[in-house]
Every structure is written in C-alpha cells, then in structure tokens.
C-alpha cells in the first residue's frame with residue numbers, strides 16, 4: 001500500500017466546517033504535510049482517508065482501490081495515529097507494542113525483534129515495563145508513534161505526531177518518519193509546527209476552513225509569514 005488519493009472528497013457536519021471538495025495525493029517515497037489552523041479540517045480529512053469516516057461525496061482510494069473495499073490483510077501495511085494514541089492502559093509499553101505488531105499480522109517469530117527495535121528507536125527503554133496508563137503524555141505519544149511505525153508500513157498517516165513531545169522526542173519522530181520515507185513509504189502528516197514541517201516534508205498543502213487552499217514549498221523562507229498570508233487571503237475571498 002503506497003499511494004493514497006482523494007478526489008473531490010467532502011464531509012459536512014452540522015455546525016462545523018468539515019471537509020469540502022478536497023483532492024490530494026500521497027505518493028510513494030514522499031512526506032506530504034497538511035498544515036492549517038485549529039479546526040481547518042486536517043483530522044477529518046485523515047479520518048476520511050483511512051475509512052474511519054464516510055464522505056458525503058467524492059472518493060478515497062488506496063493503491064487505486066476504494067477505501068471501503070481494501071481487504072483487511074492489506075491494512076497490515078498501513079500505519080496510522082489519528083487523534084489520541086491508542087494504548088491499553090493496563091498493559092505495559094512492551095505488551096502494547098506486541099499487541100500492535102500482532103494486529104498488523106506480524107509473524108510471531110518476528111514480534112520480539114520488532115518490538116525491541118521500536119523500544120530502541122523511540123527511546124522507550126526506561127519505560128518498557130511501565131503500564132501505559134502511567135506514562136506521561138509525551139511518552140504515551142512516543143508509544144503511539146512507535147506502534148504506528150514499528151512494522152515499517154508502506155503507507156503512514158500521522159495526525160500531529162509531535163504533539164506533547166519534548167525536543168528529543170521531536171527529533172526521534174522526525175528521523176523515524178524520514179527513514180520510512182527513504183525506504184519508500186508514502187507518508188501523510190499533519191502539524192501546526194511549520195518549522196518542524198519544513199524539516200520533514202517534501203510537499204506541504206495548506207488547509208483552511210475545510211479546503212486545500214494552496215501549497216507551500218518546504219524551502220520557503222519565513223514560511224510562517226507565507227502560511228498566514230495564504231490563510232488571510234482565503235479568509236478575505238470568503239468574507
């Protein structure tokens with residue numbers, strides 16, 4: 001699974017912006033970042049792309065197959081973290097990672113090495129035996145990202161993966177994303193942190209009020225200014 005595409009996808013909510021007429025592609029070997037203000041529609045778009053939410057209109061395909069028709073075994077090569085990191089509060093870090101590996105249909109003989117490598121990669125060694133319910137917010141986030149990425153999925157969708165992370169965690173996650181991209185994964189990531197996005201993204205799409213309003217080059221000098229100019233111009237055309 002290495003290509004994710006939406007065509008003119010829309011989903012309205014009573015009293016909310018939702019997503020309007022969004023066409024976007026995430027290609028193999030690239031990090032495509034979604035940036036936008038709170039409520040711009042980033043999470044809703046990701047949920048639509050993962051089949052967690054049905055669109056009112058438009059289509060979502062993964063490797064050309066409608067998201068509703070993707071067979072369950074194919075989901076094993078997708079890794080995602082959308083909204084709060086999933087973890088069983090009563091299980092420790094290692095057991096949570098084992099469960100995540102099993103849910104991704106990892107061969108039983110490979111689970112131990114996979115989890116060991118993830119604990120190492122995401123700096124979780126000191127917390128390997130700590131129950132998830134007792135982890136700090138940032139370490140829970142590390143665990144969630146580790147669970148999403150440890151099986152080296154071909155398609156990765158991460159909603160604000162650096163949320164709650166300390167600077168060391170931000171670097172670990174950045175490096176982990178780059179490694180998957182360099183190995184050929186298609187990565188969609190959302191963020192509020194424009195500086196961080198420029199370090200990891202190959203393409204940046206700007207969302208505002210449910211729509212994609214343009215793109216930004218990651219090399220844009222003073223990208224914050226360019227972002228706000230795009231949002232302001234869009235707001236003015238709607239006023």
Ligand SMILES: Nc1ncnc2c1ncn2[C@@H]1O[C@H](COP(=O)(O)OP(=O)(O)OP(=O)(O)O)[C@@H](O)[C@H]1O
Nearest residue numbers: 013016017018036037038039040041042043044045
């Ligand atoms: N289940 C829902 N019911 C009603 N409105 C919703 C629902 N989910 C999202 N919305 C609305 O859709 C819009 C987009 O929300 P969304 O969470 O996708 O934005 P976001 O860009 O991810 O925001 P943030 O950066 O704050 O996470 C908002 O107006 C939100 O209130």
